[in-house]
Amino acid sequence: MKKRFQNFWLAAAFFLLILLGIIMVYSASAFYAQQYFGDHFYFLKRHLTWLFLGLIGMAAAYSLPYKKLQGHTWILLLISLALLIYTAFIHRGRWVYIGPIHFQAVDVAKFSLILFFADSLSRKEKILGSYGQGVFPHLFYVALFSFLVLLQPNFSSAAMIILIGITMLFAAPTRVWHLALTGLMFIPALAAAAVISPYKMRRVLSFLNPESDIQGAGYQVYQSLVSLGQGGITGVGFAQSTQKMFFLPEAHTDFIFAIIGEEWGLVGALTVVALFGVILVQGVRIARRSTDRFEVYLAVGVTAHFVYYATINMMVTLRLIPATGLPMPFISYGGTALLFSCIYAGMLLRLAGQVSGRVAANRVPWKERSLRSLRMPKFNYLPRERRGRDKK
């Protein structure tokens, strides 16, 4: 192990995303802030405050020895369960207020769940092949958490918990058909939740029939497309967005990607996609190189969190899926989401440092890499002779 801090690309991606976030939050919110708070910098100031906390969190997450958490993550689970029950029944809503601090309970819950799953999966690998003993208890936590989050109500975060949970289970040696079956069970449950909540239903309907309701439920997404479309290839220029002048609601939070696309054009939008692509690739790489199971699952969970939030946020902005209110990691304006994104970043960087220098468990040396190295052990139908030829 040469240095603890090893992964340049990952660190660069985080740094650039945070930087882009600062610029875009100011650009997208200045008009809104001036109109309603009389201060251009209203949102930027708050964003920077959260970012400051986030950097402390990142540093903390980077220096934390995760190995020592193993076996104790149930405490986190209990805390977040308490918070979720509090927000679901006692003080209904997304936010928890403790003195001057307020944060979204669901962010804590996701954090706890990722750590708990990494812990639990790494310890119970042997029984994961069994549905009743291995898979079901995990799915139970997922279902419980998402149900409590639904009661807040927060449909998109509930769906996110399910998605991340199943992804982590998929990375573990579970049986795929167990997961597929359970996934099928979640779909009608989520669909029912969508149907009984009228605002969600409206969004789905407006997604299915986009031109019907430009002034109503489809307005936001329509304006988001207008923003992106107006940007073209090179964009209208920094701070030149006209859509942020109240045409596009939530321009500095959930729809900030549209403003990026408008001001920086396709070039800017692709840069954001590429930065998340770096996180994706590096995340998978860390997971594959890691020898410690806890680290593997932690890397998978954290990477999944980044990738899902970024991808779904962009897909909503592009009307590829119905509108949900999910922020874009690092870039969307502040809040606990930014704080936890920084913490996750710190965790991933730490994991990267721990695995740097090691080779992935089944890694094929760089020169020999080919698609064949992705071969599945059970279906190794290629004759040995040809592998030998590749080595030349």
Add this chain to the structure above:
Amino acid sequence: MLEKTGRRINKAARPKSSPPLPHHRLVVLGIFWVLGLSLVVIKLAIIQVFSHGKYEKIAKGQMENRLVLPAQRGNILDRNGQVLATDLIYYSLAVRPKLLKNPESNARKIADFIQQSRNSVLQKVRTSKPFVYLAHRLTPETAEKIRALKLQGVILEKKFSRYYPYGQTGAHLLGYCDFDNHAKAGLEMGYDEFLKGTPGWSIYLRDALGNQFPNLDFAASEPVNGMHLETTIDVVYQGILDEEVKKAVEAHQAGSGSAILMNPLTGEVLGMANYPGYNPNEYNRYSMERYLNRAITDLYEPGSTFKMVSLALCLEQLHLDMQNEIIYCENGSYPIAQKVIKDHHRFGNLTARQVFENSSNIGVIKLSKRFKAPLFYRYARDFGFGAPAGIDLPAEAGGILHKPAEYSRHSLSFMSIGYEVAVTPLQIASAYAAVANDGRLMQPYLVRRVVDSKGKEHKEYRPRPIREVVSPETARQMKTILQGVVENGTGKNARIEGISIAGKTGTAQRLDRNTNTFSSNSHIASFVGFFPVEAPRFVLLVVINNPRLGYYGSQVAAPAFRNIAQRIIGLPQNDLPQWDRPGEPEEKKSASVVYARADFPEVKNVMPALEGLAVNKASRMLKKKDVEYEIVGKGETVYRQEPSAYTPLNGKEKVRLFTDAAGDPRRALMPRVTGLTLKEALQVLSTWNIPVEVEGSGVVVRQLPGAGQRMQHNTKIKLVCNPT
């Protein structure tokens, strides 16, 4: 199946060691995630590259606000510059509730200015709408007061609204404009292209809340205000016509009535009245038929007034000796085509002249036996029947004049006394004007000049002779016979001592549409004539539809004609004939006036045309003629003379020359100028030659003295203005 079992056994066989981590699953996850991002990239390319143009347009469209700056509609002026129609500036008050601070107290303040209850204003303000109108048609004064409050979110929109200072007077000529100031009838509509001007625009950037930011990148265009119309109407004559027609209609319990006053020398329409009419300031309150300008749209069988065509034929084609040709009038009863034609009086033998003077139907029918149908048709056609007279008003009717090929055996008989033809009152008036104008038919018209908002002449309309219908000699003979009608015949009721009047009565039975027979209790009474016969300056037609008290033209229409003529003659006249002024076309001068002087030796001395001349030059001319005169006002040029040019002088009257408006009884009332821009107000007032004191600039919000007040020589006009 086999394989699966095998796998299970395999796993069960080594329960102690942890199973190998399925790293391929991480790769599958990675590929799944990359696929998701690829979808994003594809959709991004579609929207940002291929649909870029479409979305750019949408974004521009919702952001740019094209603000239309309305153009002020031009004024319509009468022949003396009196404003008959003008645009007043009004303001619409609107509020952006989101931006209005302290809605309670501010709504209360606003409510006091717009005469609405505080609660109703507060209710309107408390809305989720971004923009709400509170009041329309606020005067500039009120708008100024509201603007002085300097409230955020309160918007005053400048709007123009048509105003007709004389109300019903001349409404059918002027037409009206609707709430959006779009022309709907009359001159407003006929000359809309000149009056309406070109609205300007400017582009504002706008956010979704409606806040506007002026954008200097885009050009803006200033509105071009509409042009003004200088018409031939004289509002004083017009007022007389309106009053007298109304009086006649009411006195005879008639259905409706029309009157037309024209200058025969030029075809200028000096006035045109219809009763019942409407007030264009409240254009939406009346039933449809009140909007009809019956003088140009109503078709009727003219009856005796049409006999002038027969008269022209008798004189020019038959060369009848009117004094000596004797016609037996069958004692007032003459069968023709299973009908019995009756005269209003049992006439025996009459001279041809007496036949026309007494309007004997039987006599004219007997004379018409000598006519040739094509010739009769040609004369009728030449006098302008069967085709629109060509006045510059929309919706003029053309009438019906059958061609000789369509005549039945008795058509000529009926047509010679004015049946089997359909004419408009205007056609009759302009045909008689042709007689008065020595046989020359002039095209009637209403607009003399179109002047742009800067006072520059854009277009001038000159008198347009259409054709010479009869020779001047025939016209002269017709004039004497028509004069005989008034002096000895059916038109006695139109006679006025001291002035020579020529005219013709008309009494037509109305065709009952249901039975297709002539109704015996529904008539159209008319009288048409011109005066003075020596140098005709007015042609006047009065048509009364369906009178219930009396029905003869001589009973119903002739007295109305006399009343109008008397009032017109009694007026200090100023403006006829305009075209005899120095510098006007020579041939006009010689054609009628000089000719008239030569042929009527009793006219020895006529009033010279002095209008437009310097005061000292005019007084020199009058001194030369040994005429006593008086100069009224302090101006330097004569703008009106009394009596007017070319009236015969007997050497006793005192001539009055008006040099400014204050001393002039016809002009002494202060016009309304509030709502006009300062420049326009000064233009309106410029004819007054009275000092104007101006406070501020922009739009006139207050005037002293107020509209309608009488002016004196020492009056000063004070205008208070505010910038818009």
